[in-house]
Amino acid sequence: EQDGHSSDPPMDVEEGQANRAVVLDLKSFLVRLDASLEQLRRADMPSTGLMIQSVSLQHNEQELLQSWDEAVRLIQFNLRGIDLVCHYRPNTLCIFMSGCSQSVALDRASRIQASFVAARNDWNPPCCPDRFAIAVAKVEPHEESTPFLNRLEAALDDAQHVGESEVVIHDGESLIYQQV
Numbered sequence: 001e002q003d004g005h006s007s008d009p010p011m012d013v014e015e016g017q018a019n020r021a022v023v024l025d026l027k028s029f030l031v032r033l034d035a036s037l038e039q040l041r042r043a044d045m046p047s048t049g050l051m052i053q054s055v056s057l058q059h060n061e062q063e064l065l066q067s068w069d070e071a072v073r074l075i076q077f078n079l080r081g082i083d084l085v086c087h088y089r090p091n092t093l094c095i096f097m098s099g100c101s102q103s104v105a106l107d108r109a110s111r112i113q114a115s116f117v118a119a120r121n122d123w124n125p126p127c128c129p130d131r132f133a134i135a136v137a138k139v140e141p142h143e144e145s146t147p148f149l150n151r152l153e154a155a156l157d158d159a160q161h162v163g164e165s166e167v168v169i170h171d172g173e174s175l176i177y178q179q180v
Helices: 012-018 024-045 059-078 102-122 145-158
Strands: 049-057 085-091 092-098 131-138 166-170 175-179
Touching: 024 049, 024 085, 024 092, 024 145, 049 059, 049 102, 049 145, 059 092, 059 102, 059 145, 092 102, 102 131, 102 166, 131 145, 145 166, 145 175
Parallel strands: 131 166
Antiparallel strands: 049 092, 049 131, 085 092, 166 175
């Protein structure tokens, strides 16, 4: 399943445990990201990243922390087991999708947004984030990890101020706002 698409129905919690992408610490993520970028360059394969932040305008940080685990689980169920995931900054995951084009990453972002909207009514913690801010960026052919992550983070900073059905794409030169 190179492009991340699946026609299978959503997995239940027990079934999905084995396929969930593990959330790495930032240092481990960077080491694996650098190795992956090198391999993908040699194979001339695309790769794309997502940054997803749980955003709430009405809750304090303690309440957001209580719902963070639920947000991580929801995001993980929408990823492939081979995706590299790390806790990047507070309430934020960074996801590196090796072998995926930007259009596949946008599809994944759309699925994550739709899953969040559907799960909002059943949210277990006492507070539910207002929305997820999502940024997307493809890795440029000779780009190193630091500039790539800086672009992705800049797009996420803008994504915090857009509507729940929009993602922000950093195309290497500018930011693009796209409905999902």
